[in-house]
Amino acid sequence: MTPESGQVLTNESGVALIELDVEGQDIGSTGEIVVTYDTASTNQAPFSPLRFTIVEPALQLGYFNNGQFVPGSLEIVATVSDELVVSTGIPDQDSFSVSATVLNTGGDSVDGVTSTINVKAADSFNNPILDGTAITFKTEYGRIEGSCTTVGGDCSVNWTSQDPRKPLAYTFLDDDGNVASLRTIFNTDCSVPGVPRGVSCPASLGQPYGARSSILAYTLGQESYNDANGNGLYDTGEVFVDLPEAFLDTNEDGAFGNPNEVGSCHPDCPEVAGDEDIPVPLIENDAYDQGNGIYNGILCSDTAEAAAACSKELVHVRQQVTVLVAGETPYAGIFEGVGISARLSSDIDISRSDSGTRYFYLSDVYNGRLPLGTTIKTKSDYCVVEPEDNAVANSSAFGPSLFPITVTAPDNAERNGSGFVRIEVNVPAPGGNTGGITKTWRFRCSYDLCVNSPDDEKCQDS
Structure with missing residues (x-):
């Protein structure tokens, strides 16, 4: 074989x-x-x-x-x-994983930003697969090396930012009635009341999300099953995961949405914008195939195979990872509360509680996370703020980054006072180049000692 x-x-x-x-x-x-x-x-x-x-x-x-x-x-x-x-030496589905060294790379407007895509694969007994097994890759945006071969169950390729950076043909009407291919904070209204265009939205803008490149890794392998009797083989009645045909899931909804293939979920997919999903067929039949209802793998026992409960034919094992082709220009909003209940808030008065919290939402133009290496420094010339230093995490999660900022009255506060809290954001230059973009936001912190402590000597009339 x-x-x-x-x-x-x-x-x-x-x-x-x-x-x-x-x-x-x-x-x-x-x-x-x-x-x-x-x-x-x-x-x-x-x-x-x-x-x-x-x-x-x-x-x-x-x-x-x-x-x-x-x-x-x-x-x-x-x-x-x-x-x-x-041992089998053949990868099985639940022992096949894909990761990226940098999940939010940047590179929306710059070519040559890279991330290493790593595959780790094991067989049904969780032993490393055969050395020299070829892993194949496909990507939605940018470019990726087409394959690598495993050593000790591992192999890696490089993803690099370049065109394409948007769907080939998919379009929609934005909230201004214009034809667009991706949603941004300038063409889509935030569902949180009172948030204007150009400000990070605490809620999702909806599909199609911008600057998210799906990367698919796959190879021939076998389905995973629960070896209930411990004999090392699949037997009739044992639980298994029946795999459908592999595909590059461009809108990350878990369903094949390309309307040009028979078997697509279109137009009743979980989310829109999956029109450019790419199938990886095992059988060239001009259709997207669901699972065949039986276990597929070389551990199919002769008895189960004779009963048509399994097949020794292999299938594609696969996993997908998303890399953010993030924009380099920062956008933000200062809010009271989080999520759909958040409200824009410019100032904070901590007289009654001695402390308070504001929530700093930070994003790129697509309302996604900024590149890894972006730093946030918070300072005040009056109130005590924490944390003073923060950074955008290595993540391709949906939506903007969220940073709570706690503000406390100074220990030596006079009767009353106020001052600005300044939030400085620095986005590094792509690809390790010098420079970058720095922007600052601020809000006012005020405090009146006598609201909570009217008997304090500082509150007595002179």
Whole structure:
């Protein structure tokens, strides 16, 4: 069997047996060798240690086991292999993972920003897959190296920012009635009341999201199942995950939405904008195929296969990761409250509680996260603020970044006072270049000691 990876899969292994005398010298025996499974030593039969039994007349009885001579009392002696391991070497779905070193790379307006895409794959027994297994990649935006081959179950490729950066043909009417391909904070109204255009929105802008590049990794492998009886094989009735055809999920809704393929969820998909989803067919039949209702994998037992409950035919195992082709210009809003209940708030009076919190929403033009390395520094010439330093996390989660800022009255506060809280955001230049973009937002913090402590000596009339 030769899979897509080019690796020839085998169920045979060469084993050399040498019969030795008591001094460890080869005696050139021609006795019969019998190989059996040692099923008593493990619950993974038939994937268990092998027992090698040598039937030899007219010899001093005994055998070598792990370098030591063991006297025998029978004319049949045996040893158990301690290095021969039986494993599939074929990836299965729940042991196949994909990650990116940088999830929010930037690169919306700059070519050459990179992120390393890593694959880690194991077989059904969670052992590393065969070295040399080819993993194939597809991406929505930018470019990606087409494949890599595994060593020790791992391999990596580079994703690089460049065109394309938007859908090829998909368009919609924005909130101004204009044709657009991606939603931004300038063409879409925020669903949170009172938030104007050009300000980070605490709620989602909706599909199609901008600056999100889906990356698909896949290879031939087998479906995952629950080995209920522990025999190392799929048997009729055991629970398994039936995989549909793999595809590049451009709108990240988990459903194949390309209307040009039979079997698409269009027009009743969970979300819009999946029109450019890309199928990865195993069978060229001009249709998107759901699962076939049976287990697929080389661990299909002969009995289950005869009952048509499984097949040894392989399927595509796959995973997807999203990299943000984030914009470099920061946009923000200062709010009281979070999410759909948030309200824009410019000032904060902490007289009654001695402290308070404002929520700083920070985004790019697509209302997504800014590039990794973006820093936020908060200072005040009157109130105490914390934290003073923050940063955009390594994440491709939906929506803007959220930073709570707690404001407290100073320990040595006079009777009353106020001052500005300044929030400085620095977005680094793409690709490690010098420079970057720095913008500042501010709100006023005020405090009246006598509201909560009218008996304080500072509140007494002179």
